[in-house]
Amino acid sequence: xxxxxxxxxxxxxxxxxxxxxxxxxxxxxxxxxxxxxxxxxxxxxxxxxxxxxxxxxxxxxxxxxxxxxxxxxxxxxxxxxxxxxxxxxxxxxxxxxxxxxxxxxxxxxxxxxxxxxxxxxxxxxxxxxxxxxxxxxxxxxxxxxxxxxxxxxxxxxxxxxxxxxxxxxxxxxxxxxxxxxxxxxxxxxxxxxxxxxxxxxxxxxxxxxxxxxxxxxxxxxxxxxxxxxxxxxxxxxxxxxxxxxx
Numbered sequence: 001x002x003x004x005x006x007x008x009x010x011x012x013x014x015x016x017x018x019x020x021x022x023x024x025x026x027x028x029x030x031x032x033x034x035x036x037x038x039x040x041x042x043x044x045x046x047x048x049x050x051x052x053x054x055x056x057x058x059x060x061x062x063x064x065x066x067x068x069x070x071x072x073x074x075x076x077x078x079x080x081x082x083x084x085x086x087x088x089x090x091x092x093x094x095x096x097x098x099x100x101x102x103x104x105x106x107x108x109x110x111x112x113x114x115x116x117x118x119x120x121x122x123x124x125x126x127x128x129x130x131x132x133x134x135x136x137x138x139x140x141x142x143x144x145x146x147x148x149x150x151x152x153x154x155x156x157x158x159x160x161x162x163x164x165x166x167x168x169x170x171x172x173x174x175x176x177x178x179x180x181x182x183x184x185x186x187x188x189x190x191x192x193x194x195x196x197x198x199x200x201x202x203x204x205x206x207x208x209x210x211x212x213x214x215x216x217x218x219x220x221x222x223x224x225x226x227x228x229x230x231x232x233x234x235x236x237x238x239x240x241x242x243x244x245x246x
Contacts, residue, residue, distance in 0.1 A: 024141050024142060024143030024162055025140060025141055026064060026066070026116050026139065026140050026141065026142065028064065029042060029045050029046065029118065029138055029140055030042035030045070030046075030060065030062070030118055030120060030138070031060070031062070034046060036050070037050070038050065039051075039053045039054060040054075040058065040060060040120075040122070041054070041058050041059070041060045041120035041121055041122040041134055041136065042060065042120050042136070043122070043134060043170070043172075043182070044120055044122070044134040044135065044136040044168050044169070044170045044184060045120075045136055045138065045140070045166070045168060045184075047182065048134065048170035048171070048172055048182025048183055048184035049172055049180045049181055049182035050172070050180065050182070051122050051132045051133075051134045051170055051171075051172035051180070051182055052130065052132055052172035052173060052174035052180025052181070052182060053174065053180055054122045054124065054132050055124070056124065057121070057122070057123045057124070058121070058122045058123075059119075059120070059121045060118075060119070060120045060121070061117075061118065061119040061120070062117075062118060063115050063116055063117040063118060064115070064116045064118075065113075065114075065115055066112070066113070066114050066115070066116060066142075067111065067113055068110070068111060068112040068113070068114075068144075068145075069109070069111055070109060070110045070111070070112070070145055070147075071107060071108070071109040072107070072108050072109070072147070072151075072152075072153045073104060073105065073106075073107040073108075073152075074104070074105040074152040074153065075103065075104045075105070076101050076102055076103060076104075076105065076227075078226075078227035078228070079092065079097055079227060079228045080097070080098050080101035080227055080228065080230070080231060081096045081097060081098055081228060081229070081232060082096055082097075082098045083098070083231070083232060083233045084232075084233050084234075085232055086232075086234060087229070088201075088210070088217060088218070088219035088220065088221065088229055088232075088235075089218040089219050089220050089229070090220045090226055090228060090229065092228045092229070097228075105152040106151075106152060108147050108148055108151040108152065108153055110145050110146055110147055112143075112144045112145055112146070114142065114144055116138075116139050116142055117137075117138070117139065118136070118137070118138035118139070119136065119137050119138070120134070120135070120136040120138070121134065121135045121136070122134040122135075129173055130173065130174040130175075131171060131172065131173055131174075132171070132172045132174070133169070133170070133171055133172075134168075134169065134170040134171070134172070134184070135168070135169055135170075136166070136167075136168045136169075137165070137166070137167050137168075138165075138166050138168075139163060139164065139165050139166070140164065140166060141162070141163065141164040142162065142163040142164070143160065143161070143162045143163070144160070144161050144162075145157070145159065145160050146158075146159045147159070154196065154197040155196065155197050155198075155199050155231060155236075156196060157194065157195075157196050158194075158195045158196050158197070159193075159194065159195045160192075160193070160194040160195075161191075161192065161193050161194070162191075162192045162194075163190070163191050163192075164188055164189070164190045164191075165188070165189045165190075165191075166186045166187075166188055167186065167187045167188075167189070168184060168185065168186040168187075169184060169185060169186075170182055170183065170184030170185075171183055171184075189245070189246075190245065190246040191243070191244065191245050191246075192241065192244040192245075192246075193240075193241060193242050193243060193244060194240075194241050195238065195239065195240040195241070196238075196239055197236050197237070197238055197239065198236065198237050198238070198239040199230050199231055199235065199236055200221075200235040200236065200237060201219075201221045201225045201229055201230045201231075201232065201235045202221070202222070202223060202225050202230065203221070203222075203223075204221070204222045204223055206221055206235075207219050207220075207221030207222050207225075221235075
């Protein structure tokens with residue numbers, strides 16, 4: 001009976017974990033058992049002081065398979081114009097109001113799949129003083145999403161790829177059999193790219209430029225533009241941010 005219970009508990013540890021509202025933070029770093037109180041090379045990230053209790057060289061590698069499920073449904077509660085309208089200033093002519101742009105729009109979704117790799121190592125380098133060095137390469141933050149180019153979310157987001165690669169090092173000094181001090185640091189390489197449809201009606205500079213001579217076009221554009229003058233084909237352009245690094 002005990003062996004059956006043990007096998008059942010082992011099987012449960014292999015089940016995939018579901019995460020919610022994690023932004024673009026990875027569910028875990030290293031094994032799911034890793035933490036600030038565990039003694040393993042993941043201490044490079046979690047707790048450099050824990051490395052001091054590692055007795056021999058230890059290398060750990062692996063990755064997490066992330067299966068995402070992203071859904072978006074827009075609910076319009078304001079008044080919007082026909083896409084091809086040229087009425088830029090309030091009040092809007094009733095003939096230009098699009099009665100179809102009310103209530104819930106179609107739902108869009110994406111199921112991104114990705115592998116988040118990680119590699120850690122910890123090596124005792126000295127007995128007197130008792131020092132242990134640690135090293136890690138891992139990706140604690142990553143996200144990828146691709147939604148329909150003409151979907152209702154296009155003014156917020158179409159495609160995005162975000163990530164941060166950490167290259168970390170740490171050194172621990174074991175001052176006593178139960179006391180260890182650690183110090184660590186990381187070089188972080190961040191990258192990003194995204195695309196969306198930019199609603200020019202929300203840009204104050206555009207509204208000011210149209211209102212000035214020689215154009216003199218009255219408009220209600222700006223950062224707080226009313227939905228009635230937004231999302232017009234004439235005032236929308238595709239926007240792409242490519243290969244951003246930090």
